[in-house]
Amino acid sequence: MKIADRTFIISGGASGLGLATARDLHAHGAYVSLLDLNCDSGSQIVTELGKRAKFFETDVSNTESIADAIKGTTAWIKETGKTIGGVVTGAGVGLPGLIIDKKNEPVPIASIDFVLNINLRGTLDLIRQALPYMTTVEPAGPDGERGVIIMVASSAAFDGQMGQVAYAASKGAVASLTLPLARDLSRYGIRAVTIAPSVFDSNMTKLMGSKVKQSLANAMEFPKRAGQPEEFARTVKDCIENVMLNGTIIRLDGGMRMPARL
Numbered sequence: 001m002k003i004a005d006r007t008f009i010i011s012g013g014a015s016g017l018g019l020a021t022a023r024d025l026h027a028h029g030a031y032v033s034l035l036d037l038n039c040d041s042g043s044q045i046v047t048e049l050g051k052r053a054k055f056f057e058t059d060v061s062n063t064e065s066i067a068d069a070i071k072g073t074t075a076w077i078k079e080t081g082k083t084i085g086g087v088v089t090g091a092g093v094g095l096p097g098l099i100i101d102k103k104n105e106p107v108p109i110a111s112i113d114f115v116l117n118i119n120l121r122g123t124l125d126l127i128r129q130a131l132p133y134m135t136t137v138e139p140a141g142p143d144g145e146r147g148v149i150i151m152v153a154s155s156a157a158f159d160g161q162m163g164q165v166a167y168a169a170s171k172g173a174v175a176s177l178t179l180p181l182a183r184d185l186s187r188y189g190i191r192a193v194t195i196a197p198s199v200f201d202s203n204m205t206k207l208m209g210s211k212v213k214q215s216l217a218n219a220m221e222f223p224k225r226a227g228q229p230e231e232f233a234r235t236v237k238d239c240i241e242n243v244m245l246n247g248t249i250i251r252l253d254g255g256m257r258m259p260a261r262l
């Protein structure tokens with residue numbers, strides 16, 4: 001799939017891994033439609049990137065909000081003539097909590113719903129609503145490709161730590177749905193790939209204390225540092241350009257395996 005002159009929808013595009021992806025795809029000639037809750041950052045980025053970028057204030061846990069963003073994106077595509085090339089589902093949250101705490105209180109169901117609604121339901125709902133547009137674009141290239149869906153799981157999908165039951169459940173589900181999604185979409189020439197990062201510098205991780213950061217560094221193999229958002233974006237670019245990447249989960253973790261606790 002070519003990047004230049006195609007439109008890519010990026011949820012969570014106003015920060016961290018989604019933002020680095022938006023910048024990288026934009027630098028390679030893409031049109032980027034950024035869906036995020038964070039209006040200030042979203043508008044600032046669009047001002048910076050210029051006319052090949054659009055921001056839609058979106059809550060991915062709300063079906064109507066996604067529908068509005070898709071409607072806005074497709075109207076924009078009509079103006080630019082740059083058909084949709086893919087979706088990157090970067091919006092995500094973490095909310096740590098032991099399944100049962102020291103006071104014998106189980107984790108609130110609201111916490112579980114919050115994480116699953118954004119990380120899992122929000123991922124599937126965005127894909128679901130973008131697909132009717134992706135399936136109808138003109139197939140391109142020798143393989144007749146129509147587009148690619150790139151999802152974001154986490155190391156927690158495989159080695160979730162204490163207090164990460166809800167987050168690991170959401171990311172494990174995203175990893176699990178990758179192959180059936182690819183299978184459902186193969187007849188349309190649409191691929192599905194998931195990237196599972198370990199610890200990357202972003203707003204999500206910058207609040208970690210120095211003790212936690214040191215403990216994570218001790219668990220790292222090589223390199224012994226957090227990944228950079230640009231390194232994530234580079235893998236997204238490869239997922240778009242390399243047609244053989246399909247139905248699979250790419251661990252982007254420098255060989256790190258998370259310990260049970262920090």
Ligand SMILES: NC(=O)c1ccc[n+]([C@@H]2O[C@H](COP(=O)([O-])OP(=O)(O)OC[C@H]3O[C@@H](n4cnc5c(N)ncnc54)[C@H](O)[C@@H]3O)[C@@H](O)[C@H]2O)c1
Nearest residue numbers: 012015016017036037059060091092154199200202203204
């Ligand atoms: N940074 C890491 O170490 C790391 C590791 C593994 C997986 N991930 C995953 O990568 C993805 C991106 O995370 P990040 O590190 O860039 O974090 P981040 O906090 O920098 O960015 C996440 C973005 O998602 C947006 N968002 C949150 N809830 C939303 C909602 N309901 N609707 C729309 N947008 C919403 C936020 O406003 C923010 O802009 C997440 O899915 C996260 O779970 C991150």
